[in-house]
Amino acid sequence: MPTALITGASGGIGYELAKLFARDHHNLVLVARSTDKLAQVASELQSHGVVVNVIALDLAEPPAAKFLFDQLQREGVAIDILINNAGFGAFGEFAQMRHQEILGQINLNITALTQITRLFLQPMLSRRSGRIMNVASTAGFLPGPLMAVYYATKAYVISFSEAIANELHGSGVTVTCFCPGATHTGFAHRAGNDKSRLFKKMGAMSAEKVALDGYRSVMEGRTLAISGMHNWISAQSIRFAPRKMVTLVSRWISEKIE
Numbered sequence: 001m002p003t004a005l006i007t008g009a010s011g012g013i014g015y016e017l018a019k020l021f022a023r024d025h026h027n028l029v030l031v032a033r034s035t036d037k038l039a040q041v042a043s044e045l046q047s048h049g050v051v052v053n054v055i056a057l058d059l060a061e062p063p064a065a066k067f068l069f070d071q072l073q074r075e076g077v078a079i080d081i082l083i084n085n086a087g088f089g090a091f092g093e094f095a096q097m098r099h100q101e102i103l104g105q106i107n108l109n110i111t112a113l114t115q116i117t118r119l120f121l122q123p124m125l126s127r128r129s130g131r132i133m134n135v136a137s138t139a140g141f142l143p144g145p146l147m148a149v150y151y152a153t154k155a156y157v158i159s160f161s162e163a164i165a166n167e168l169h170g171s172g173v174t175v176t177c178f179c180p181g182a183t184h185t186g187f188a189h190r191a192g193n194d195k196s197r198l199f200k201k202m203g204a205m206s207a208e209k210v211a212l213d214g215y216r217s218v219m220e221g222r223t224l225a226i227s228g229m230h231n232w233i234s235a236q237s238i239r240f241a242p243r244k245m246v247t248l249v250s251r252w253i254s255e256k257i258e
Helices: 012-023 035-048 064-074 099-127 148-167 187-191 207-220 229-238 243-254
Strands: 003-007 027-032 052-056 081-084 130-135 173-179 224-226
Touching: 003 012, 003 099, 012 027, 012 035, 012 081, 012 207, 027 035, 035 052, 064 099, 081 099, 081 207, 099 130, 099 148, 099 173, 130 148, 130 207, 148 173, 148 224, 173 207, 207 224, 224 229
Parallel strands: 003 027, 003 081, 027 052, 081 130, 130 173, 173 224
Antiparallel strands: none
């Protein structure tokens, strides 16, 4: 069986992706911070007759990416599909945000994703076979007042993924950048923007539907995929609107309401 590595796999989109891969007979390596949640997920998914390895790890810590790669190398686990799903955001004005929240977002959303991609790409290139999916966000298409760092990190993921997808053309390895919009997971509560207009008035997609879109996208080898037609339309319209207007609308959407 092929093996899929999924980060941020203990809940939300990562958990739903893990279920889809297990049902399609992929062995799994699941990475998240919570040992207990990972154990629960592993127990559930093993019923599909697949091997599920779990690694409790905080990928925002600088040594984590190399530790993860080295451990799987020692165990002889080859990764056929890499899903870089782990990430987090924080709501608030940049000048008031805690230093650790700023660096934490950059370390996890950018640095860890980049390191993990680089490490697991090399064996894929040697085998001339592999799939990588980096989970960005529709937030990456516009500036994000009140979540400035998060939006900027997702812009990096989009640019980085599209660039290396081009570099790897013909190598046997595909790179997919997957961009969900607002999704019903624990992300918004942790980020502190669950009371925003985006979530309270404009609606969010289910994690199950988003994960299915992502699963299909990576298996088809698509370079850029946006989940949901309304999100696709929004992302396209941004290209033609004045940047100042886009930024104002972005702030209005992110503002909290009663």
